[in-house]
Amino acid sequence: MKKLFSLTLALALALGLTACGPKEAPETETTPPAVETTPAAVESQAPESELGTNINLGLLNGPTGMGAAKLLADNEIGETVNHYTVTLGSDPANDILPKLNNGELDIAALPTNVAANLYNKTGKVQLLALNTLGVLHILENGDTVNSLADLNGKTLYAINQGTNTEYVLDYLLTQNGLDPDADVDIQWKTSEEVTSLMASGEIDLCMLPVPAATTVLMQNSDVRDAIDLSDAWTESGANGTFTMGCVVVRTEFAQENPQAVQDFLTEYEASINYIKDNPEEGAALIEQYGIVPKAAIAQAAIPQANMIFVAGQDMKSISSYYEVLFAADPESIGGSIPDDGFYYIAE
Known part of the structure; x- marks a missing residue:
């Protein structure tokens, strides 16, 4: 970890x-x-x-x-x-x-x-x-990620390192058989940076909360909502409510x-x-x-x-x-x- x-x-x-x-x-x-x-x-x-x-x-x-x-x-x-x-x-x-x-x-x-x-x-x-409740979404410009396990070997841009965002991501990756340190290259940036990069098509994969995720989806029609982390939380069998x-x-x-x-x-x-x-x-x-x-x-x-x-x-x-x-x-x-x-x- x-x-x-x-x-x-x-x-x-x-x-x-x-x-x-x-x-x-x-x-x-x-x-x-x-x-x-x-x-x-x-x-x-x-x-x-x-x-x-x-x-x-x-x-x-x-x-x-x-x-x-x-x-x-x-x-x-x-x-x-x-x-x-x-x-x-x-x-x-x-x-x-x-x-x-x-x-x-x-x-x-x-x-x-x-x-x-x-x-x-x-x-x-x-x-x-x-x-x-949970408002985190993984967005993709493409169609290769349909589960958290599909993040293996990929670069994921994310925000809010050191908060709920990071802890939940690490937990869910682990629950899906991935080592957050070794299996996924997580690049931590500001919300403004990730939103801009994803909306412009400069990156292909990111994790953002609503409404920043909503902004990206409205600005770039090639981007899709690949994973709702609230759904992933439930599917992982995690205790409690996200x-x-x-x-x-x-x-x-x-x-x-x-x-x-x-x-x-x-x-x-x-x-x-x-x-x-x-x-x-x-x-x-x-x-x-x-x-x-x-x-x-x-x-x-x-x-x-x-x-x-x-x-x-x-x-x-x-x-x-x-x-x-x-x-x-x-x-x-x-x-x-x-x-x-x-x-x-x-x-």
Whole structure:
């Protein structure tokens, strides 16, 4: 097994580094006024005195942020119970973690391995909800790869070394009889580099998350979706559910504001369901708030983004997934499987 990187080197899982550079699109009557994002504060227009608790919310570009787009729109016009000041970024290590640690953020989206690592290292956060299942896809310009075993002897371009992405890939390659160090030449690059190289036809094989994978498929008709790693996870007989994204809450904030946390969960679940049930309108909001640069890409990506909402006792199902990451590299989740204190369970 190759040397894996610790949390401090982990960039966003596929979850936060998926989108290519944002491009502005014309406003339509169905989208709210433009706001700054990356990172920025998104403020409600209603007087704060008329709203509930202020929550400083950290979101990531890509799949983990997509489900919150309706929440941002409702917040902006003062239709949420809580008042949300939102920081939107692409890199959890730089945009999210420092602000969680110093108390600037109360609730934030993170890759699931980063959340466990932070809990084990500091004890300052708890898992509040799971929000994203697997979103990784292997794309090919050709027709030679139809299973992970077919990667033997090939060069695969990938992103997010040292995160869930690498650990899951290594695990699944091993489950399919391959040595990740010897049998596959894995070239780690940035999301922007891999997206550009694959879309232009300069490389033939890559692993990308949605919506970056969606972007490539839309830009290069010769590229096909060869393997969905969520399917590969199931087919390999892996334990647990491939779960890449979540939201966490600062433990101190949760203890002091239990009703605000419960209101957030209610509003966040409604937002996720709205985006999934209304992909066209949801995609417009996703573009408007800079979570994905183009509505067309967002709309195509929504069915593949595997957005979920799992809270309460059901979150503990992720423990089996953490066992897989722990076996790959204990430090990937902070040295141990999180104990029961990791899970926020409302009383």
